[in-house]
Amino acid sequence: MKKASLNDIAIHLGVSKTLVSFVLNGRGKEFRISDDICQKVMDAAKEMNYQPNRIAQGLRTGKTNTIGLIIADIANPFFGKLGREIEKEAALNGYSVIFCSSDENPEKSKQQIAMLQQSQVDGYIISPPMNSEPQIRALSKGRTPFVLIDRYFADIETNYIVVDNFDAAYKATTHLLKLGRKKIANITVNLDLVNMKARTEGYKKALTDNGILVDKNLIKVLPFSHESMDISLAITELVGHKEDLKADAILFSTSKLGLNGIECISALGLKIPDDIAIVSFDNADAYKICVSPVTVVAQPLQEIGKKAVNIILDKINSPNGTPKFQQYTLKTEFIIRKSCGY
Amino acid sequence: MKKASLNDIAIHLGVSKTLVSFVLNGRGKEFRISDDICQKVMDAAKEMNYQPNRIAQGLRTGKTNTIGLIIADIANPFFGKLGREIEKEAALNGYSVIFCSSDENPEKSKQQIAMLQQSQVDGYIISPPMNSEPQIRALSKGRTPFVLIDRYFADIETNYIVVDNFDAAYKATTHLLKLGRKKIANITVNLDLVNMKARTEGYKKALTDNGILVDKNLIKVLPFSHESMDISLAITELVGHKEDLKADAILFSTSKLGLNGIECISALGLKIPDDIAIVSFDNADAYKICVSPVTVVAQPLQEIGKKAVNIILDKINSPNGTPKFQQYTLKTEFIIRKSCGY
DNA sequence: CTGAAAGCGCTTACAG
DNA sequence: CTGAAAGCGCTTACAG
Numbered sequence: 001m002k003k004a005s006l007n008d009i010a011i012h013l014g015v016s017k018t019l020v021s022f023v024l025n026g027r028g029k030e031f032r033i034s035d036d037i038c039q040k041v042m043d044a045a046k047e048m049n050y051q052p053n054r055i056a057q058g059l060r061t062g063k064t065n066t067i068g069l070i071i072a073d074i075a076n077p078f079f080g081k082l083g084r085e086i087e088k089e090a091a092l093n094g095y096s097v098i099f100c101s102s103d104e105n106p107e108k109s110k111q112q113i114a115m116l117q118q119s120q121v122d123g124y125i126i127s128p129p130m131n132s133e134p135q136i137r138a139l140s141k142g143r144t145p146f147v148l149i150d151r152y153f154a155d156i157e158t159n160y161i162v163v164d165n166f167d168a169a170y171k172a173t174t175h176l177l178k179l180g181r182k183k184i185a186n187i188t189v190n191l192d193l194v195n196m197k198a199r200t201e202g203y204k205k206a207l208t209d210n211g212i213l214v215d216k217n218l219i220k221v222l223p224f225s226h227e228s229m230d231i232s233l234a235i236t237e238l239v240g241h242k243e244d245l246k247a248d249a250i251l252f253s254t255s256k257l258g259l260n261g262i263e264c265i266s267a268l269g270l271k272i273p274d275d276i277a278i279v280s281f282d283n284a285d286a287y288k289i290c291v292s293p294v295t296v297v298a299q300p301l302q303e304i305g306k307k308a309v310n311i312i313l314d315k316i317n318s319p320n321g322t323p324k325f326q327q328y329t330l331k332t333e334f335i336i337r338k339s340c341g342y
Numbered sequence: 343m344k345k346a347s348l349n350d351i352a353i354h355l356g357v358s359k360t361l362v363s364f365v366l367n368g369r370g371k372e373f374r375i376s377d378d379i380c381q382k383v384m385d386a387a388k389e390m391n392y393q394p395n396r397i398a399q400g401l402r403t404g405k406t407n408t409i410g411l412i413i414a415d416i417a418n419p420f421f422g423k424l425g426r427e428i429e430k431e432a433a434l435n436g437y438s439v440i441f442c443s444s445d446e447n448p449e450k451s452k453q454q455i456a457m458l459q460q461s462q463v464d465g466y467i468i469s470p471p472m473n474s475e476p477q478i479r480a481l482s483k484g485r486t487p488f489v490l491i492d493r494y495f496a497d498i499e500t501n502y503i504v505v506d507n508f509d510a511a512y513k514a515t516t517h518l519l520k521l522g523r524k525k526i527a528n529i530t531v532n533l534d535l536v537n538m539k540a541r542t543e544g545y546k547k548a549l550t551d552n553g554i555l556v557d558k559n560l561i562k563v564l565p566f567s568h569e570s571m572d573i574s575l576a577i578t579e580l581v582g583h584k585e586d587l588k589a590d591a592i593l594f595s596t597s598k599l600g601l602n603g604i605e606c607i608s609a610l611g612l613k614i615p616d617d618i619a620i621v622s623f624d625n626a627d628a629y630k631i632c633v634s635p636v637t638v639v640a641q642p643l644q645e646i647g648k649k650a651v652n653i654i655l656d657k658i659n660s661p662n663g664t665p666k667f668q669q670y671t672l673k674t675e676f677i678i679r680k681s682c683g684y
Numbered sequence: 685c686t687g688a689a690a691g692c693g694c695t696t697a698c699a700g
Numbered sequence: 701c702t703g704a705a706a707g708c709g710c711t712t713a714c715a716g
Contacts, residue, residue, distance in 0.1 A: 002485075005709055016687045021711060032685055054460040055400045056709035059692045064397060066440075066461075074441075075426035077419055077627075084417035087443055096457060098408075099416075099441045101429055115438060118396040119408075143344075262631050285419075286628030289604050347693055358703045363695060374701055398693035401708045 004048040013044055020045075024052070058120060067312060068116030070100045070109055070126045071150075078255060078282050078299075079127070082149070085305025086125060093313055095122070104224050106132040113139065123312035125149060130192045130224070145315030147308050147326070151195040159311050161304050161328045165195050168297040168332040169202030172251055172279045175295070177210050179340055181249035181277055185218040185238050187231070187261060188253035199253045199281065218247055228260050235264040239276055248276060249340070255282035258294065266291060273341040283335060293337035300330050346390040355386055362387075366394070400462060409654060410458030412442045412451050412468045413492075420597060420624050420641075421469070424491070427647025428467060435655055437464070446566050448474040455481065465654035467491060472534045472566070487657030489650050489668070493537040501653050503646050503670045507537050510639040510674040511544030514593055514621045517637070519552050521682055523591035523619055527560040527580050529573070529603060530595035541595045541623065560589055570602050577606040581618055590618060591682070597624035600636065608633060615683035625677060635679035642672050 006024070010017040015037070022031050023041040044050075058064040067090055071079040083099060090097050098116060102109040106129045113135055116124060124146035128136055133153050139146055140158060152160035176184050186203045188196050204214050220234040238247040252258035258280035265272060272278050272292045280287065283298035311326045336342065348366070352359040357379070364373050365383040386392075400406040409432055413421040425441060432439050440458060444451040448471045455477055458466060466488035470478055475495050481488055482500060494502035518526050528545045530538055546556050562576040580589040594600035600622035607614060614620050614634045622629065625640035653668045678684065 006711095007709075017710080018687060018689095018712080019685090022686095025711085034685075037685095051456065051460045053401075053462060053709050055397050055406060055462045056692090057711075058397045059395075059401050059694085059708090060710045060712085062692075073426065074416065074429065075419070075423040077417070077422065080419065080422035081417040083441070084415065084443060087416065087441060091442075096440050096442070096461065098438050099425070099429060100433075100438070101426060114393060118393045119438065120395060120397045259627060259631060266631065284628070285601060286626070286631055289601060289608065289628055289632055291631065291633055348695095349693075359694080360696080360703060360705095361701090364702095367695085376701075379701090395693050398708090399695075401692090401710085402694045402696085404708075 003053075004045075004050045005053070006050075009041065009044050009048060009050060012048070013040060015041070024050070062120075063316075064120045064122055065095050066119065066121045067095050067097045067309070068100065068112075068119070068121040068124045069097050070102050070112050070116075070124065070128075072104050072127060072129070073101045074099055075101075076256065077284055078301075081301050082305055085302050086309055089306045089309040093309065095309070095313075102127075102129050104129040106130065106135070110135050117142075117144070122316055123147075125308045125312065127151065128153070130190060143319070145312055145319070147311045149304060149308055151193050152327075154194060157325055159315070159326045161307050161311075161330065162195060163299050163304075163330045163332050165198035165332075166202035166205070168281070168334070169199040169251065169253075170206045171202075171334055172295075172297055173203045173206035174210070175334070175336070176249045176251070176277055176279060176340060177206065177212070179277065179342070181340075182212070183215075183218065183247045184249040184251060185220065185247035186251045186253065187220045187222070187234055187238075187257050189222050189257065190224045196253055199251075203251055222257070228263070231257060231260040232264050235261055235268070239265065239268065239270060250276060250278055252278070252280040255280055255284040255287070255296075258282075259284060259286055262290060262294070272339050277341060278339040287337070290339070292339045294339040295337045296335050298333040298335050300333070303330060345395075346387075346392045347395070348392075351383065351386050351390060351392060354390070355382060357383070366392070404462075405464055405658075406462045407437050408461065408463045409437050409439045409651070410442065410454075410461070410463040410466045411439050412444050412454050412458075412466065412470075414446050414469060414471070415443045416441055417443075418598065419626055420643075423643050424647055427644050428651055431648045431651035435651065437651070437655075444469075444471050446471040448472065448477070452477050459484075459486070464658055465489075467650045467654065469493065470495070472532060485661070487654055487661070489653045491646060491650055493535050494669075496536060499667055501657070501668045503649050503653075503672065504537060505641050505646075505672045505674050507540035507674075508544035508547070510623070510676070511541040511593065511595075512548045513544075513676055514637075514639055515545045515548035516552070517676070517678070518591045518593070518619055518621060518682060519548065519554070521619065521684070523682075524554070525557075525560065525589045526554075526591040526593060527562065527589035528593045528595065529562045529564070529576055529580075529599050531564050531599065532566045538595055541593075545593055564599070570605070573599060573602040574606050577603055577610070581607065581610065581612060592618060592620055594620070594622040597622055597626040597629070597638075600624075601626060601628055604632060604636070614681050619683060620681040629679070632681070634681045636681040637679045638677050640675040640677050642675070645672060 006017045006020050010020045020041050023038050028038040087097050100112040109129050109132050127150040147159040149161050222230045279295045281297045283296045287294035348359045348362050352362045362383050365380050370380040429439050442454040451471050451474050469492040489501040491503050549556055564572045621637045623639045625638045629636035
């Protein structure tokens with residue numbers, strides 16, 4: 001069964017494709033095409049199972065109704081959930097989305113941006129990896145709108161949506177302090193990312209505000225493509241000797257770190273929260289059913305997804321609208337579970 | 343900065359766009375275009391940051407280098423990981439993928455298929471919801487290749503990749519029996535899906551093969567859009583009274599069920615595996631750090647993803663190749679952890 | 685009210 | 701070796 005085109009319908013009905021196009025785009029009334037003909041066209045379209053060729057429409061109109069999404073890894077539940085929200089909001093507006101996982105690798109994201117560009121996407125939603133400034137700067141020279149999520153670059157003016165990482169880390173650390181923890185560690189990944197940096201800064205500020213000196217040995221910065229091994233090592237250094245724990249609490253800056261970390265902690269025979277208290281960024285499902293359910297900083301994923309899509313739509317519909325850039329710093333939610341001893 | 347087209351380069355260089363097209367498609371040698379001109383064209387393309395318009399190419403060639411993927415929910419880690427493998431394999435072959443989450447809703451998948459059709463995807467990878475037979479049947483009337491994953495319809499001849507669910511459930515149940523469990527329950531979702539049905543069948547067969555009567559009260563079938571409430575209820579019915587446990591083990595047919603189930607079990611104050619043993623399908627990350635790490639049936643996600651993409655590519659490249667349909671039933675891996683008492 | 689025609693950016697027979 | 705031309709399937713000024 002071959003696909004039917006506009007022209008096939010036109011020929012079948014003995015009218016012009018102009019007319020068919022008008023009717024099928026719901027502009028029949030506008031051009032005062034008789035109800036009779038309108039009906040005939042619509043019937044024929046249905047009968048021939050006409051599916052408009054979006055690619056031809058795209059070439060002609062310059063709009064593809066497609067959004068490109070670049071995140072670190074769709075298999076990471078944080079990005080999976082976020083991706084889902086973006087897909088949902090896009091679909092509500094008739095847009096589809098092309099998913100790309102960059103693995104935090106700027107080479108990959110660069111290639112993915114090029115590919116999306118070639119695909120003529122109408123907009124991009126990007127969680128930019130480290131060292132991808134040049135790509136983002138190049139993008140902002142173009143006409144296609146984009147919004148950065150999860151992180152942004154302070155020295156490039158763009159649309160962005162992030163959360164208040166500093167504040168969240170500050171509160172999480174303060175929570176631990178209030179519960180009497182003194183030797184609070186922070187395990188994080190490469191600090192060149194503004195969001196990660198803010199988390200550690202918030203952690204430090206909470207300590208100093210409470211008269212505690214920041215101990216560099218308690219801050220473990222892992223490479224981005226960390227393996228369980230790296231985390232094992234970090235944890236062992238922090239809590240290796242039960243008799244002489246260097247740390248009595250850990251703030252994990254990502255859930256990937258936290259989940260691996262908890263596995264190590266359990267393996268070492270340490271009890272959460274008795275021996276060591278835990279707080280983590282991101283509300284992974286696993287945290288709910290952990291040995292002791294984990295207190296977390298939850299991000300408003302639905303809001304981020306919705307806003308991201310709507311910023312793109314705004315810009316598509318009024319490219320020169322005000323404000324020139326939309327920038328949001330959203331609040332996080334602090335969910336207290338058992339892992340800190342309340 | 344406006345995008346440069348083939349024609350822009352041609353004009354800039356004072357040659358025809360035919361020539362530019364040949365060179366840029368690496369067919370310069372083939373048409374014996376002088377190295378000198380080739381170089382000039384390539385330099386100009388780079389200088390003008392030429393990006394081929396894939397949409398125009400698509401319209402002309404009938405190939406979009408895009409695959410459409412329909413799964414239940416990209417936020418579900420099982421599908422997230424699978425989606426990632428598919429994305430990876432597709433990218434290796436120069437294809438991008440449009441992700442669609444159907445929520446197991448045939449209305450949605452129908453609409454998504456139509457949308458992908460209109461987008462002129464070169465192939466589909468689909469995890470078809472219940473009651474989507476008509477859509478799949480319609481698809482097989484068309485010329486675009488597709489492969490079903492995770493499930494298939496016995497009465498429609500298609501490409502598919504599934505796992506041996508019967509065998510996996512049989513082994514999991516046998517494992518529990520060997521460890522002395524007698525009252526093994528199965529919590530699953532709507533049985534109209536062939537994969538879910540096979541899991542319960544394997545479970546039943548293992549029981550009867552070991553001389554145990556199947557007790558219908560021990561099989562809980564939840565609606566597809568189940569909530570924690572439903573699971574709570576099911577669990578309570580099975581293990582509600584500690585003095586008189588109806589079940590001493592549970593086989594969960596999906597990890598979503600299992601994760602929620604474990605939460606309930608913990609809430610009821612029951613110990614795993616002492617009071618109740620647990621086995622689950624799908625190797626969710628959370629299962630590794632559970633109160634007691636969960637014994638699981640793991641699916642070969644990478645293999646599924648790779649095969650799915652390659653079946654599509656095969657069919658694109660030789661539409662009439664043999665075999666007419668590629669059908670795989672892959673083996674699962676049984677990973678023994680603490681939740682059954684070994 | 686309706687149709688002929690141009691054109692979006694490519695690729696590819698065809699001609700020379 | 702290189703170019704003029706057709707055409708993929710649409711939309712949309714323009715003309716009548």
